[in-house]
Amino acid sequence: MDMIGIAIKITILIAYAIIGTCTGLLFMGIGRKIVARVHNRVGPPFYQNFIDVAKLLSKKTNISHGWIFDLALLFSISGILLTLLFLPIGGVQLLSTDGDAFLVLYLLAIPSLGFALGAGASGNPNAGVGVMRALVMMLSYELPFVITLIALMIYYDTTSLATIVRMQSINGIKSWAITMPPFMIAAFAADMALQGMLMEQPFDIPVAPHEIASGPMVEFGGKYLGSLMLYKAIALVAETTLFVDLFLGGGVVAHGNFAFVINFIVWLALIFLLFALSILIAASFPRFRIEQAFGFYWKYEAIIAAISLIWVYIMVIK
Amino acid sequence: MGLHNGDKMMRYEEWSKLARKASKRSLWMVHFCTGCGAIEMPPVMTSRYDMERFGIAPMATPRQADVLLITGYLTVKTLRRVIQVYEQMQSPKYVIAFGSCTINGGMYWDSYNTIKHLEKYIPVDLYIAGCMPRPEGIINAFLELMKLIDEGKARGWERYQKYYDKYKENQRRVFNFEVKEEEKEEKEQKREKNEEH
């Protein structure tokens, strides 16, 4: 019996990984379509990104710069899959029954660090500059994000994502964190942080194609670039899911036997809405300079997040 | 290819047909914009003609790209860069050459410094005639290239590997006054090593 249970769990895990990848690629395609419509273009078909990945993975020549360069491929895909599997998706968390928000934050760093290593190993100066920008961006957007995260943790008195989701799903939509005034503010700050996490405009500074020739990816081609696209697709799902788990109750609206189907659909709709929002912002804003982005996050966003944290602290102390 | 087993060969062919299908719908290009043709690219990319609907997207570096667009005439100096970019691309890779300058020198037919027949130095898969070609012509050329890829006829990169010596010799004849003898040999060895695949 136990073996069967494990087998089922592994099957579901694989299914989740595949669904996560496919959803990410699909969203990226739809995102391109949305941007095209904003530009008054026709845009590529929604399945364009599947074709792109297939093409990249079937390239005949693949150029590497040594074994450290290859670490990028290995670490990025495995790290981001790991993160995805530790997140509650539609209220269901498969691994680590009491998974932890700090753990997820640090797991998210594994693929980025892997890619940074690969980019650095290529020896291209553009890659070095790109990674520098990516890391400074990370330092920038993490401050407001971390403050909002702590506000949530203090309010719910837990650091476990699963518990946060559970406590928000008691009364369906009414108990979502975003319905409370302090968390509305926090959600705004976190959404801006999400924009930076997704590296969409105005925060696509690290991969600026015309300034630094797409930054860290400058030497990536073939299977390496393909794995980067897969990583980006899964990261998109993982990061939006993190936001949904924190503020939108993980998309949990129903309880019962087959509730997970409804929850899953709601989760999908919510992450799509988040992604569409970030794409719309991206399509209508030009790029910041890195100092401007840093100032934006550490001055305005951090103050907004801090207001929500103080508000929550006063609520909790009472 | 090195596969002698018939079955395996078949499967490889089938697979490569699939790969070609994916490849033709997702042509990422790097454009070498020193010629006058560069001015025709923005309309092709933006809302008037919108090449992204065919899955064609501009890329920042040759490592990521499949198509090299040469938009107009090349001088001796720029040819060298073109070759560098072309060799850094990862096969399968295709070359589209713009305008009459690349075919026969065009209006620079008697210049001492321009390249008249691009085909001599790198394998061109497709030419777009005209001075300059209209954006419709460029879109048309991409569609034509897709057809060629689908039929397995766009084999410029294989040609380049096969006749590598000939191409190198032609290139060397142009660069002769630039490259010293030793450097040349060194470079040759390196390239040969690189292109063994």
Next chain:
Amino acid sequence: MLDIIFAELVVAAIITFFVREKLAAIIAFFISLLPLLALLDWASNYGFAIINLGIENHMKIYLAGVTLHLAITPLSWFFALMILPLFPVIMLYSYSFFKENDGFFALMLLSLFATFGILLSRDMLSLFLFWEMMSWSSFLLVYRSKDKNAIMSYLIFSVFAAFAILFGIIILWHENSSLLLSDILNISGKLGFVAIASIITGFAVKAVIMPLHAWAPFVYSKCDEPFVAFLSGGLSKLGYYGIFLFLFSLKGVDILQNYMTNVSWNYLLAVFGALSAFFATLIAILQDDLRKLLAYSSIGQLGYIAIGFGIGTPLAITGALFQAFNHAFFKAILFLAAGIVAYRTGKWKISELGGLAYKMPFTFMATLFAIFALAAIPITSGFASKWLLYEAAIQQKYVFIAPIMLIAGVGAFLYSFRILYGVFLGENRHDSVEEAPKSMIAALFILVLPLIIFVVFPGYMLDLMKPALQAAGIESIAHTKFAIETSLAKYNSIAVLITLMVAMIPAFVIYKARKHRVTSFEDNYLAGEPYELHKPAMHAANNYYKPLKKVLLPYLEPGATYYFEKIYNGIKCVSNAVRRIYTGYVQDYAIYVVLFLLFVMGWLIWI
């Protein structure tokens, strides 16, 4: 047994001073294993369960009318486990590091002697004596750097620390009439507060908590790397050992709290720790000197321990001790690796190095692993300790400290990558460099081992520190072999590791599915420019975080060092003014004598 070890250490220190460098290294290596053997012996005799040895089991030394008490305690056992293994490793590393024997090994053995003594001392007098011995032996090691800033700052701060500790000890002795650490402190009110506060301040100098850190960047960046590895890995932990001893084992917290009930003294320590973690991290990001960067990173990482002690809950203290253990190892690896880089290339500036990873793959791998631990990536034990501290801050609802800790954790990525990219990746500028000697590589990989063991079994670490916590009356937190459980959440290391390995499978399939060829560094995309033509500079490590520097520097500029320099200059001014009375003329001195006599006479008459 202890007296034999002490005697052997001293004898070996004397012998190593006179023999040739390789022989000295070998002797020092074997001798420095002895204290570890003593630990094993103690563990086999008493096990981990014993709380404290009674006074009858102490080793007593009668010295000029006073008795020094030496015995091992659970707390010192735990700290010995993290500090003492550094010594043989450093000796192994130094086997090929030094070109000639100029007393390094002898002084290191003396430091070991003193360290061992500090950990074993059971009364305040011997603690102070050994502390001073350690300060002086390490001062002599600092003196070898021949750098005026380093020597002076280390001397002044050490003396200050020693006075602060002595001051506190004297008050405690006067009020308590006992120097034994096994007695409960029977002191309260203002005196108790002053005593404990001054002792903590004294230890905080060695523990490099932020306002008292000013000596560290100078010393860490100028001394021999093997010694700095001990200084950052071991000596700073002795500072925290002292803080733990007086705050928790001797219940100094209560004394502080009883005196002023409206101020949370704990919280103050945590705030100082958080400030060191935050500012030191930001300063480390902007450093170009590899050693300075590591020095500031040390200050930042040690700040976390102070935060843990400051928060003071069982969870936080467990996290702090775990962090101390990890830091001892990963920071030693980083300093030793920096030493290897300098040994092979002779350069310290990150912007002048580059591309060493393919030349020194093993050094690179050890460094990478240490950096994973430093940045708390969950594939090393560095994560568990930081996680415990974060949990503790959230549990106590410390809304100021928690975000600062987390953002300092992110900042660690920035300076770690500066090391990785600037030194090991990017353009290779050192064609003739080869891998470090085998003994150095072995030293690095021995230090990596604990980081691997305790990520698979974080529970074992909690088992190890359990007796120390119990002896201080702190309950240990719930855990199994693989998982740690707190009231807020649970961390299961084995789940993370296994999932990572399983997730590696698809990545590996993609990696293996298509062949790749490895190209040379010269074949890089430079906007079509052939590399051979102009050989442009390819390393982007010069002034790496320039945009960040532009934003941050105005806020960081007048640092603590600036104020210490002001104080120093002030004292210098006063001293110069005082020196003017020595004019060199006999008449002036005669007037002084007359004035003095007049003063004495007037005083006598007044009485």
